[in-house]
Amino acid sequence: MHADEILRALHLDPDQLRAGDRVVHSPIDGLPVARLKETDQAGAEAAIGRAAAAFRDWRAVPPPRRGELVRRFGNELRAHKDALGALVTLECGKIIQEGLGEVQEMIDICDFAVGLSRQLYGLTIASERPGHRMAETWHPLGVVGIISAFNFPVAVWSWNVTLALVCGNATVWKPSEKTPLTALACQALLRRAMAEIDEAPEGLSEVLVGGASVGEQLVDDPRVALVSATGSTAMGRAVGPRVASRFGRSLLELGGNNAVIVTPSADLDLALRAIVFAAVGTAGQRCTTTRRLFLHRDIADQLVARLRQAWQSVRVGDPRKPDTLVGPLIDQAAFDKIQRVLEQLRAEGSRVHGGERVNPEGLDGGWYVKPAIVDRRGVAENVLEETFAPILHVFDYDALDEVIERHNAVPQGLSSAIFTTDLREAERFLSATGSDCGIANVNIGTSGAEIGGAFGGEKETGGGRESGSDAWKAYMRRQTATVNYSRELPLAQGIRFDIS
Numbered sequence: 122m123h124a125d126e127i128l129r130a131l132h133l134d135p136d137q138l139r140a141g142d143r144v145v146h147s148p149i150d151g152l153p154v155a156r157l158k159e160t161d162q163a164g165a166e167a168a169i170g171r172a173a174a175a176f177r178d179w180r181a182v183p184p185p186r187r188g189e190l191v192r193r194f195g196n197e198l199r200a201h202k203d204a205l206g207a208l209v210t211l212e213c214g215k216i217i218q219e220g221l222g223e224v225q226e227m228i229d230i231c232d233f234a235v236g237l238s239r240q241l242y243g244l245t246i247a248s249e250r251p252g253h254r255m256a257e258t259w260h261p262l263g264v265v266g267i268i269s270a271f272n273f274p275v276a277v278w279s280w281n282v283t284l285a286l287v288c289g290n291a292t293v294w295k296p297s298e299k300t301p302l303t304a305l306a307c308q309a310l311l312r313r314a315m316a317e318i319d320e321a322p323e324g325l326s327e328v329l330v331g332g333a334s335v336g337e338q339l340v341d342d343p344r345v346a347l348v349s350a351t352g353s354t355a356m357g358r359a360v361g362p363r364v365a366s367r368f369g370r371s372l373l374e375l376g377g378n379n380a381v382i383v384t385p386s387a388d389l390d391l392a393l394r395a396i397v398f399a400a401v402g403t404a405g406q407r408c409t410t411t412r413r414l415f416l417h418r419d420i421a422d423q424l425v426a427r428l429r430q431a432w433q434s435v436r437v438g439d440p441r442k443p444d445t446l447v448g449p450l451i452d453q454a455a456f457d458k459i460q461r462v463l464e465q466l467r468a469e470g471s472r473v474h475g476g477e478r479v480n481p482e483g484l485d486g487g488w489y490v491k492p493a494i495v496d497r498r499g500v501a502e503n504v505l506e507e508t509f510a511p512i513l514h515v516f517d518y519d520a521l522d523e524v525i526e527r528h529n530a531v532p533q534g535l536s537s538a539i540f541t542t543d544l545r546e547a548e549r550f551l552s553a554t555g556s557d558c559g560i561a562n563v564n565i566g567t568s569g570a571e572i573g574g575a576f577g578g579e580k581e582t583g584g585g586r587e588s589g590s591d592a593w594k595a596y597m598r599r600q601t602a603t604v605n606y607s608r609e610l611p612l613a614q615g616i617r618f619d620i621s
């Protein structure tokens with residue numbers, strides 16, 4: 122489909138998307154797709170104001186009715202899945218399957234949120250005082266600011282917006298400056314759903330177009346109760362303290378440095394397939410991409426040889442073609458960064474395979490690269506930084522205790538995996554003395570989490586949790602309510618305070 126056709130299918134008018142100064146390029150060929158008007162300071166102020174006003178009405182709408190809005194939004198997504206998937210491919214370069222997968226994830230979280238809208242359960246708590254009842258109740262929080270990264274341009278927003286809406290909040294979204302079109306398309310679909318719900322006020326969902334400075338407005342505005350920010354650790358380091366300084370809440374989903382351990386008992390065929398997908402899928406541009414591989418010395422030579430072969434056979438090219446497995450990098454800066462990192466790795470004596478530029482026919486302005494696999498056995502023990510690119514660092518190890526130490530000895534703590542058929546090794550990895558990450562898998566790669574679980578990581582990954590389980594609680598405020606239905610006034614802790 123041509124870009125304009127995709128935009129029209131998503132209820133956007135291509136002509137209106139050519140009136141501004143912010144040029145949106147497709148990473149597929151580097152060509153401009155749109156020129157958007159950036160949201161200025163006054164525009165952002167007004168949008169936050171509209172969201173704050175919408176919140177005042179929306180918080181009083183019964184949660185199942187709020188769920189009905191999300192159910193209808195899910196239906197819009199179902200009806201527009203192909204077009205939105207194609208726009209993800211066009212704007213962020215994901216292969217078709219991954220673009221569609223992102224939209225499927227949105228549909229799944231809508232279903233989850235609809236169910237949740239009837240399950241915002243609180244607790245009944247045993248009171249120590251006779252004739253008293255204690256309860257914990259969850260109330261809507263306020264305006265939720267959502268800042269998102271380029272690499273999951275729509276799914277991450279949907280995790281936030283669907284839960285935020287059923288929890289009774291209004292939202293203001295500042296998508297990545299590299300992927301604002303998908304944001305406008307999502308907003309158009311959500312607005313269609315809103316039009317069918319009388320109680321949904323104008324301003325319930327707002328979108329701001331622009332870069333970090335526009336995001337900073339959300340960060341600093343006291344009307345924004347929660348800032349949910351996804352991106353690099355550097356971004357989180359800037360955002361977290363600023364939100365805290367005004368006693369706002371933040372939910373941070375930051376960089377990863379995810380590892381896989383392969384033990385001697387592993388099913389190597391399964392491990393190989395999982396590692397390839399997790400390391401090179403999405404051109405290595407997932408927060409959960411496998412970046413470190415620890416192979417037991419007994420199987421390391423064998424698996425490295427098979428991995429190198431697999432790396433050679435990965436088809437890099439136009440993400441719109443059905444047989445492509447790896448599309449473009451987001452931009453030239455990403456390509457330059459890979460080259461610099463690989464140069465350093467060569468200089469330290471590591472054996473680098475891959476990493477060269479690929480030039481698919483007719484796509485000269487795109488930045489395509491052969492995924493790199495770097496054999497660092499005998500040269501280095503670990504890598505501490507995330508390079509957001511398809512580079513897999515390979516190390517070896519002798520003992521499980523030692524490799525778990527090395528696995529955890531990085532600043533990030535997002536996703537992790539062990540490949541083993543030994544129950545003891547698997548359980549040890551999942552135990553309190555095992556992986557220190559927010560996500561720990563056995564015989565599954567590090568990427569591709571399901572929405573039903575809480576998603577996020579520890580340490581410099583930010584500590585936030587989104588999506589499933591009880592992640593919804595981050596979008597609500599907790600109230601402890603105590604009712605005295607007796608004629609006495611017993612004080613807590615048995616304190617006596619008699620008057621007269």
Ligand code: NAD
Nearest residue numbers: 270271296297332333336337352353356374375376377408
């Ligand atoms: P980035 O940090 O460059 O930008 C992310 C977003 O933050 C953008 O919208 C950007 O405009 C905004 N931003 C940047 N500085 C800001 C500031 N000071 N105040 C307010 N907003 C600001 O990240 P990116 O290059 O788009 O994405 C890649 C990074 O995101 C990687 O590190 C990746 O691991 C991480 N990521 C993490 C998760 C997760 O769930 N943990 C998911 C996706 C991506």
